[in-house]
Amino acid sequence: MQTAKKLYIEEVGTLFEVFLLPRMAGKILGWLLVCVPQYQTANELINAVGGSKGSISSMTRLLMQIGLIERVGRPGIRGAYYQIKANSWAELLRNRLGFMKAMRELADRGLALMQDETKEQRQRLQEIHDLYAYLENQMPMIFERWKSRPQTTKLN
DSSP: OOHHHHHHHHHHHHHHHHHSOOHHHHHHHHHHHHOSSSOBOHHHHHHHHOOOHHHHHHHHHHHHHTTSEEEEEETTEEEEEEEEOTTHHHHHHHHHHHHHHHHHHHHHHHHHHTTTSOHHHHHHHHHHHHHHHHHHHHHHHHHHHHHHSOOOOOOO
């Protein structure tokens, strides 16, 4: 295999590693979506999802860094609590615009590597390019429509 292709493959692998979450982070996030009360201590997270104190600490820190959860205090109670951050899902998707752009750029470089190949051999990369170019173009408009939508969601 050509060196350029090997490097490209490594770059794609690195990109996914950077943007995907570890399993424990997902478990913590899942619990924080359904737990009552909506805020939990690190010990409550350990009890709910398993894992060590170190893994809970690392994963809550990761989730805070990407903006999905926040650390909060409770009046009159010592210690920190974690909860889902308000509006975090739209913000996460907005941040994914960077991922979409990076994927399109990777597909562009892959297509350049494969420029002398047949259309059929380029199809996998072309599909990635077309999808992410479309999403990259449409997402800003979707977010604008989302922000201006009527607030009709009601809970029972």
